[in-house]
Amino acid sequence: MPSRTLLRLTVLAGLPVAGVVVAVLRDDLSVVLVIAAAFAAGHAAGMPSRAGRVQPLSPAVAVAAALVTEFAWVTLACSGAVGISAGWLIIRIRQDVRSADDLLPAQLGGLSVFIAVATGIHSLAPHTHGAGWAHLSMVLAASIAWYLTSAVVGALSSGMRQRLTRRLVFVAGLADWPAHFVLLASGAIYGVTEPDMGWWALLLATVPYGFARISLRRLAVTEETYRQTIRTLGRIPEAAGLTPPGHGARVADGSVAMASELGFGRRATERVEFAAHLNDIGRVVLADPAVAGGGHTDRDVAQWSSAIIAEAPYLEPVAAIVNETHRGYRRPGEVRDEDVPVAAQVVKVAAAYDLAISEGMEPVDALEVLHRGAAYDYDPVIVAALRRVLQRRGVAGT
Amino acid sequence: MLGVGFAGAGVCALVGLFLVQAVPEPLWLWALFAVFFVALDYSAVEVNDRLFVSSAVMVAFAGAVVFGRESAVLAAVLMVVPSILHPQDLKRRQWALALANFGQFVVSMTLAVTVFSLFLPEGDITRGDLPLIIAGAAVAAIVYDWLSFRIVAIATRVLYPEREVRPWTQLLPNHLALSVLAVLGAVLGVAYLIVGAVILPIGVFSFGVGQVAFASYAKLREAHEATIRGVVKAVEALDPYTRGHSERVAYFIDIAAAELDLAPERVQRLRWAALIHGMGRVAVPPALLRAESRLTADENARVERHMRVVEELLADVQFLAPMVEIVAGSRTLAERPDAALEERLFAAADRFDTLTTARSYRAAVTQAEAFDELRQRADEFGSDLVEALIGAITGRGEVYGSPDEASAAEVERLVRERAMRA
Numbered sequence: 001m002p003s004r005t006l007l008r009l010t011v012l013a014g015l016p017v018a019g020v021v022v023a024v025l026r027d028d029l030s031v032v033l034v035i036a037a038a039f040a041a042g043h044a045a046g047m048p049s050r051a052g053r054v055q056p057l058s059p060a061v062a063v064a065a066a067l068v069t070e071f072a073w074v075t076l077a078c079s080g081a082v083g084i085s086a087g088w089l090i091i092r093i094r095q096d097v098r099s100a101d102d103l104l105p106a107q108l109g110g111l112s113v114f115i116a117v118a119t120g121i122h123s124l125a126p127h128t129h130g131a132g133w134a135h136l137s138m139v140l141a142a143s144i145a146w147y148l149t150s151a152v153v154g155a156l157s158s159g160m161r162q163r164l165t166r167r168l169v170f171v172a173g174l175a176d177w178p179a180h181f182v183l184l185a186s187g188a189i190y191g192v193t194e195p196d197m198g199w200w201a202l203l204l205a206t207v208p209y210g211f212a213r214i215s216l217r218r219l220a221v222t223e224e225t226y227r228q229t230i231r232t233l234g235r236i237p238e239a240a241g242l243t244p245p246g247h248g249a250r251v252a253d254g255s256v257a258m259a260s261e262l263g264f265g266r267r268a269t270e271r272v273e274f275a276a277h278l279n280d281i282g283r284v285v286l287a288d289p290a291v292a293g294g295g296h297t298d299r300d301v302a303q304w305s306s307a308i309i310a311e312a313p314y315l316e317p318v319a320a321i322v323n324e325t326h327r328g329y330r331r332p333g334e335v336r337d338e339d340v341p342v343a344a345q346v347v348k349v350a351a352a353y354d355l356a357i358s359e360g361m362e363p364v365d366a367l368e369v370l371h372r373g374a375a376y377d378y379d380p381v382i383v384a385a386l387r388r389v390l391q392r393r394g395v396a397g398t
Numbered sequence: 399m400l401g402v403g404f405a406g407a408g409v410c411a412l413v414g415l416f417l418v419q420a421v422p423e424p425l426w427l428w429a430l431f432a433v434f435f436v437a438l439d440y441s442a443v444e445v446n447d448r449l450f451v452s453s454a455v456m457v458a459f460a461g462a463v464v465f466g467r468e469s470a471v472l473a474a475v476l477m478v479v480p481s482i483l484h485p486q487d488l489k490r491r492q493w494a495l496a497l498a499n500f501g502q503f504v505v506s507m508t509l510a511v512t513v514f515s516l517f518l519p520e521g522d523i524t525r526g527d528l529p530l531i532i533a534g535a536a537v538a539a540i541v542y543d544w545l546s547f548r549i550v551a552i553a554t555r556v557l558y559p560e561r562e563v564r565p566w567t568q569l570l571p572n573h574l575a576l577s578v579l580a581v582l583g584a585v586l587g588v589a590y591l592i593v594g595a596v597i598l599p600i601g602v603f604s605f606g607v608g609q610v611a612f613a614s615y616a617k618l619r620e621a622h623e624a625t626i627r628g629v630v631k632a633v634e635a636l637d638p639y640t641r642g643h644s645e646r647v648a649y650f651i652d653i654a655a656a657e658l659d660l661a662p663e664r665v666q667r668l669r670w671a672a673l674i675h676g677m678g679r680v681a682v683p684p685a686l687l688r689a690e691s692r693l694t695a696d697e698n699a700r701v702e703r704h705m706r707v708v709e710e711l712l713a714d715v716q717f718l719a720p721m722v723e724i725v726a727g728s729r730t731l732a733e734r735p736d737a738a739l740e741e742r743l744f745a746a747a748d749r750f751d752t753l754t755t756a757r758s759y760r761a762a763v764t765q766a767e768a769f770d771e772l773r774q775r776a777d778e779f780g781s782d783l784v785e786a787l788i789g790a791i792t793g794r795g796e797v798y799g800s801p802d803e804a805s806a807a808e809v810e811r812l813v814r815e816r817a818m819r820a
Contacts, residue, residue: 136599136600178610182608185603192600196592197588208605211453212605215612216608219612226622232711236681240681307632308631310628311624314618314620314625
């Protein structure tokens with residue numbers, strides 16, 4: 001791709017050369033190089049944030065540098081150009097080209113917006129020299145701008161378009177706020193205290209950052225493990241031969257896509273995903289003739305699954321969804337049964353579709369089965385969402 | 399009783415402080431610090447029974463610096479007072495504990511900050527005073543830590559005499575954290591005096607995020623374990639013969655581990671191995687689970703194959719992988735003389751419970767017979783582990799299995815007769 005090559009060339013040669021030339025002309029090369037080194041290290045070192053992503057530390061460096069240099073925008077721009085290029089190179093060498101390239105657009109865009117906003121506000125109100133509060137609000141405004149920019153850029157350049165809508169990627173990008181604003185605060189602590197306290201500022205800035213980093217990292221790891229566990233528990237009925245192989249994963253995948261199509265938030269999407277995985281866990285109990293006697297209904301499965309899930313109080317909302325998956329979306333004479341959550345219908349439709357496909361039906365026929373149930377079983381609005389997902393994925397005949 | 403005594407000591411300390419120290423000025427600033435303190439204290443994370451890691455200490459030390467030597471102790475200790483209304487205590491209606499906690503908190507804070515205030519300079523604080531102040535905070539943190547754990551240990555012993563006071567085996571990280579917090583608080587206080595109030599919101603924010611993230615991590619970890627436990631319980635309920643089996647195995651492991659003085663995290667891992675080792679049964683056809691005669695070698699292999707499918711699945715979960723390894727390893731002990739202690743202890747506990755409970759194809763054996771078998775297989779399980787398990791059971795005066803051989807024989811005869819009728 002020529003545009004990608006161009007970007008790499010710019011980052012590798014153009015930006016640092018321009019930065020150094022300007023710095024030499026302005027005679028502040030040493031300052032620029034020190035800040036650039038911090039940028040490079042900050043860009044290459046990441047802080048774990050939600051959903052396994054990595055948040056580079058450069059916002060902290062930018063905030064600290066803006067405060068210490070009193071918003072000297074040329075210095076900031078030069079050091080950013082040199083530093084982020086160097087950081088890109090470090091990641092490229094240490095990991096791979098892709099992770100280096102993935103981080104870059106959001107970082108360069110965010111930093112540019114940050115410098116523009118921060119120095120812009122500062123030049124509008126230049127008389128606040130030395131006033132901590134005024135400076136703090138300037139970097140806060142600029143950081144929010146950076147934050148929004150990186151979420152937008154992330155949504156635009158996301159490679160997940162197939163599965164998730166841009167809106168969801170944007171919202172997921174916004175969910176990273178704790179990491180971003182902890183970096184802002186750490187940079188601000190350093191920038192505010194450095195002029196008066198010298199090296200002690202480093203201690204003040206790094207200890208809270210370290211604590212937040214450890215906590216966020218543990219949280220991210222636990223979230224990932226939890227997700228893994230749910231996925232695995234969802235596969236137990238498959239291992240026992242009670243549902244078709246891969247059923248849980250496919251239902252979850254379909255449910256998440258439909259939830260995103262229907263505009264669910266991040267939390268609600270996660271609940272739908274969990275519910276889809278654990279929807280059939282109750283079959284494990286019902287497989288036993290001693291328990292189920294002469295067979296069991298969908299209602300039994302839903303209730304047993306729900307009871308097992310509800311053992312974890314944290315998953316009660318998921319259990320509530322699963323508990324309603326056996327119900328139709330309305331009863332005779334109603335437009336819609338308000339007691340049946342939309343999430344339960346999403347899982348029900350996704351599961352019914354996958355079971356039809358597992359029985360060897362074509363996608364068109366499977367959709368027809370769902371449409372035939374539109375009287376009471378499957379909400380047409382949700383079946384339509386499924387159809388849109390299938391169309392976007394290019395499934396034949398839909 | 400004890401709570402009242404502790405609280406009395408706390409009140410005495412407070413009254414004494416009012417006599418010797420000046421009231422912190424300005425009052426609104428103190429109130430602000432107190433709000434931060436209470437917010438951090440109430441959101442503290444419980445590490446294990448009643449042991450909280452609270453970053454509130456940081457605010458107390460910052461306050462001590464900000465309000466100066468004359469009112470440092472009073473300023474810090476007054477922030478502690480609202481801790482008597484700790485939501486956790488109120489929710490659990492532990493009035494005595496709330497009082498004891500209040501007294502403990504006030505007394506240790508008084509002594510610690512008194513030590514700290516000796517390191518504070520008389521007049522205005524400058525950057526040059528920092529090394530001395532930091533040293534003071536570190537020393538004071540040690541005093542605080544030592545004192546509160548002493549007092550908590552005494553309180554636990556009085557309130558729960560039946561409980562062994564051993565919960566604080568791994569306190570070093572907490573000691574360290576507390577010292578870092580105290581030092582950080584002191585430096586923050588100095589920064590407040592030199593730089594101004596602008597330091598407060600950013601300092602509190604970045605710490606707050608850390609604390610909230612830590613609390614949600616602790617909550618999520620609990621939820622994760624509860625989820626697995628829920629499925630385990632459901633699977634367990636399937637088979638009347640093995641109901642409660644995993645929990646009993648976990649119990650035997652627990653008491654044997656106490657005898658062997660195993661590290662808590664190893665016991666924890668073993669306990670989980672015990673909980674999940676029956677999960678494989680979901681994949682075993684019910685006919686095999688309920689077989690009325692002893693399984694043939696071929697059938698046994700089939701059962702094991704089914705179980706392994708589920709175990710391999712569970713091993714995909716990072717958290718469960720080491721536990722699955724213990725369970726899998728415990729099956730091949732005879733071939734591996736160098737098997738890990740975990741695998742051998744798990745196998746011994748599992749075997750003991752299997753022997754002492756009835757199966758669909760045989761009755762339970764007596765405890766003496768079970769002990770005999772364990773001793774015979776001491777090469778496999780390790781004689782020290784076998785003796786630890788036996789010692790733990792007999793030491794507690796507990797009896798498992800059939801009460802006597804006669805009834806075991808009777809059950810055996812009935813089972814045979816039923817088989818013949820069928």
